Amino acid sequence: MNLERKWKDQLYQEFARIGKCLSSPKRLELIDLLAQGPKSVDQLSKATGMSIANVSQHLQTLHESRLVRFNKKGNFVIYEVAELSVADFMVSLHRLSEKQLVEIQRLKTDILQHHASMEPISLEVLMERMERGEVLLLDVRPEDEYVMGHIPGAISIPIGELEKHLATLPVNKEIVAYCRGPYCLMSAQAVEILKSKGIKASRIEEGVHEWKRYVEHSNKSTQGKASYINN
Amino acid sequence: MNLERKWKDQLYQEFARIGKCLSSPKRLELIDLLAQGPKSVDQLSKATGMSIANVSQHLQTLHESRLVRFNKKGNFVIYEVAELSVADFMVSLHRLSEKQLVEIQRLKTDILQHHASMEPISLEVLMERMERGEVLLLDVRPEDEYVMGHIPGAISIPIGELEKHLATLPVNKEIVAYCRGPYCLMSAQAVEILKSKGIKASRIEEGVHEWKRYVEHSNKSTQGKASYINN
DNA sequence: CAACTATTCAATTGTTTTGTTGAATAGTTA
DNA sequence: TAACTATTCAACAAAACAATTGAATAGTTG
Structure with a gap:
């Protein structure tokens, strides 16, 4: 296959990693919550009504795409958005969605x-x-x-x-x-x-x-x- | 179930419809191409190296989420982004992705x-x-x-x-x-x-x-x- | 009208993703 | 050290998705 084609495929594959994070309703809700401030897995589970294991899994997906990061505080794992620009991006997404x-x-x-x-x-x-x-x-x-x-x-x-x-x-x-x-x-x-x-x-x-x-x-x-x- | 919970679920379901469009590499490439100007299915198929049927299918997904629209010109169906803000949003996505x-x-x-x-x-x-x-x-x-x-x-x-x-x-x-x-x-x-x-x-x-x-x-x-x- | 073109539809296949469960881990408190 | 807590891991079933194929449609040209 063409080299340029291969390059583009790889590139868009990467963009799609971010996209995949945005393809699940629950994941979007998690990002929105984290955009307001750091939270533990347990807090997120209660706020979204999902099982803890499920939240953990979604957080991992988000983490793989570097949208969130965490640090451990005692017994808890505290997640937060990786960058302020993530929160800003979510505003863009909301705007676009609401418009369309x-x-x-x-x-x-x-x-x-x-x-x-x-x-x-x-x-x-x-x-x-x-x-x-x-x-x-x-x-x-x-x-x-x-x-x-x-x-x-x-x-x-x-x-x-x-x-x-x-x-x-x-x-x-x-x-x-x-x-x-x-x-x-x-x-x-x-x-x-x-x-x-x-x-x-x-x-x-x-x-x-x-x-x-x-x-x-x-x-x-x-x-x-x-x-x-x-x- | 709680009414507020149900409302949020519906809402995020909708946001995720836009998100789903962004979860496939090929779909992202299509949007990027269309952001530069209207194109026929056939042109898009050639530009991305996908089968025509496949492109058509992706375009339908995008159309369901109102990210693209089309009008028929003679024998061709010409697709374009539904709004200039779609192109602008893609810039946001690129920025975020490249940063993270x-x-x-x-x-x-x-x-x-x-x-x-x-x-x-x-x-x-x-x-x-x-x-x-x-x-x-x-x-x-x-x-x-x-x-x-x-x-x-x-x-x-x-x-x-x-x-x-x-x-x-x-x-x-x-x-x-x-x-x-x-x-x-x-x-x-x-x-x-x-x-x-x-x-x-x-x-x-x-x-x-x-x-x-x-x-x-x-x-x-x-x-x-x-x-x-x-x- | 026949041949042709561009596109969509429908059915199929294999792959990915989701949510669930129960067990495993790491850290804390008594 | 034992009991406990918060979180992650692993395995599974159900659902959603992507790509492929061949047929169907709508429109055009000779």
Whole structure:
């Protein structure tokens, strides 16, 4: 066979290794979870509803393609995305999928109808109102994910502890909640809780990675890189 | 089962439909080819070395996920990428893959050694020297791909016709060739030809889509969108 | 209309992948 | 050291996939 042909075959074989990682729903969910912060196999198993052995296997596949890495902490094996660019790539994949597959758009609107009428506000609107001090931005993800990185100005109250902390919230500001991103329901749940207590609240659908891409694409002129990661 | 779980399963199922398209080497190669311009099944079959039936089948998979579309022209079925964002997404995938998989980097350097020492120059250097009128930029892809869209200022001489057109090239300028992108060998072949005729030549490894991303990320401040597509 | 072309369809084969189970390993705690 | 925990490994069955072949379709040309 032609040498060039052989070279291309090898090359695309390699690209397909990354592709294969993206071909299983469960694996995609794992990457999305890890994009928010390191997690143990056990945590991932609980979050995705898969058996531990199954999670372990998927993680190995991901590891072979260098999309995730791990280090052992005592008894646990803690996995994380191998690079920040993996998280960024997932945003690309989500964008493309949502653009091309009407089904995804449908699923998204369906669930929001189910969760009362909870249309997200846009990042642009949020930024504006935050600058004017009108809103308090709430990160409702688990605290360790907040610590890994969050939208500047946000405070952390994990969804499970929201009811406890209601008293500490300022009464003169509207609350805007966010969570892992457009396919995470925690921020919607938070708004539901807040509204049920008579607190004015809304949500954005973006998570940290979507936000990051947003600022990189809007104020390109200002500076090189936002330093929102505490590592 | 939990409603939220069920929703997520459906959602990730959909994402995985896009992922599945990316899990086969041949399918990736097809998308890359189509990203350069519309092609018939037969053309794709020749370009990839696959059987026609096989190509048709892959194209159907891609079509089900809305990554490609087609229209019939006489006896032929002409496929193309469904959206420009598909091509852009492929650049993301290439970037990520090349970053994570050393194997790809190795394959790339290997082939270039094989093709004499033909290190590409950077886009930045190219732009600078083009502005100073020092270089002539040569698009060596098939002409229809050039017509679909090209780097501004480039002229089209398909690789197969390069030898014929040697006389028409200006003698006072250095030639810089480009082709489909980092995984296409045509620009390297062009440089080889030119050098063998005593013409000073080099190449960039970027193609149209990589170039587009480059300008979008560098002069973000200037304007919204480069209008390099002739449609 | 007949011959021809490009493409798709359908059936088949062998291969890969998925999820499951239960056992094995490595590390921790009492 | 014994009991325990978290994770991985190995083996298996079921399902999904890729490539091949030959027939079927739709369109064109003489």
